[in-house]
Amino acid sequence: MDFSDIFFPRERKCMAADLSPSVHWAQRHITKRSKEYPERLIYDHELLYVQTGDIEVYVNGKVYHATTGSLVYFGAGVPHRIKVLKGNEANFLGIHFDYFDEHDVARDEDIIVVEPNPRLERFCAEPKIEELAVPSEIPVRIPPASIVAAMEMVIEEFTLRQTGYEAIVRGYMLQIVVELLRVPSGEAMETSHLVKLEELRQWIQQHYSSDCSNTALAARANWNEDYLAKLFKAAFGLTPNKYVQSVRLREAKRLLRESALSIEEIAGLMGYADLHYFSRLFSQREGIPPREYRRLASVY
Template sequence: MDFSEIIYPRRRQCTAADLSPSVHWAQRHITERSKEYPERLIYDHELLYVQTGDIEVYVNDKEYHATTGALVYFGAGVPHRIKVLKGREANFLGIHFDYFDEHEVARDEDIIVVEPHPGPDQFCAEPRIEELAVPSETPVRIPPASIVASMERVIEEFTLRQSGYEAIVRGYMLQIVVELLRVPSAGATEAPHLGMLEELRQWIEQHYGSDCSNAALAARANWNEDYLAKLFKAAFGLTPNKYVQSIRLREAKRLLRESALSVEEIAGLTGYADLHYFSRLLRQREGLSPREYRRLASVY
């Protein structure tokens, strides 16, 4: 049978109520400098968030550039490959998933296509919902901080696999999927000032320990504070203050997991002069104090 005329990802007309995403693989990983992966196909869909680094992404022979803070989407059945550019290693958050709980994975290898002529029904479908975006139409985008935060929670739960993790993972994945579908499709992000907004976002990623107040950010862009807040939220889905807090907490959690620095040192490095305020924020977000979070992470 000739499958050459089939367009991937396969689309499935549905409503949001039909979505029931399942996660097949979720992990943080580091790629070597100048590493180039061969072209491949996957049966499911993949989200790849670039925490640090610069990569070239090739999807259906089209080239895209993705740097720190970009989210890459690989659809089921779509040829793709990545290359890490010279200079430094790249750090990723990666999740393989489907939208309709339709793909059984017994081992990691079940995700990658190795057979020469797979049938179209073996590839997971992508939702087509009226008035919502089609994610594969925008292979590289700047995601709202809420998507990144949810990806982190999915990876943490999938890694620790504590009792009931499947339900928690499914809940966070549903949030990610719905937010992806709400993000405007390709072309809709060609708004005025997007270049400056992206510069500000990248500056926050690199200087989250500095003064990232609305006043400081507005001064960098030479804008009014209210105007900055309005544009920033329209572009990234969060106010500047909430975006800054999400980055600071993300980095604080990383340092709690990966470093031997004291809680006081981590709070200072991530922009929290008040240790009690930092502890309160983390407890609100994770339900744990900084020391409890570190202890739980070290169990794995």
């Protein structure tokens, strides 16, 4: 069947009170490098939280970068796949779900599209609620801690399946989907702004050693600095400066563990010309200086 003229995920206009999410599959799982699944379609929606790993995410022909701490969203009917970039594997929290309790699942084939001519009505809808975001438009994001904690509880309850687990799972999923739909500041944010912010976050992930000052980032987004800072904090929970620091320190820790580069060389690669400033920043964040972190990492 030709779906070329249909936009996925299919939208369903509704009110927040109409949401009744159900979970079809929830697990902690590992994807091995070179053993990733091929490009696929799913009937429902999927959330993948990257617990550890560095991956490329392919969604509808576009490529995104996701690392430890990222949340990946795959919408129903949207072609997607992942690729592990560094190390041998990536570890995930994974949940397949729908928004309106509209999909019955008895086997894997009820989630993943394997039939040559799938029926359009089997693809789950995505809510379109006035003044709220559309989750599928931001395939990779940094989630608030509350979403991660709720995902962990969904997986635990879904795995143990104790009496009444369905109600508990539904409650946690309702929290997750509302947070996905709602801008953290409580203010409506234009979709175009969310897309631009995500593009900016992806740029930081790949160019963290470049000039990532508020001035430079604002110029890339064509916004003034105060406006950038306000929108970035609302979307990701961190100021641009704090986010850049977190990316740089994450990469610095990786190099301290995995390379023989000197601490001064690592500081330079992270965009810090002043070694003392880098060491002070590292110590404030990690509780120990870079040299001690490297020594302990070699022991364990």
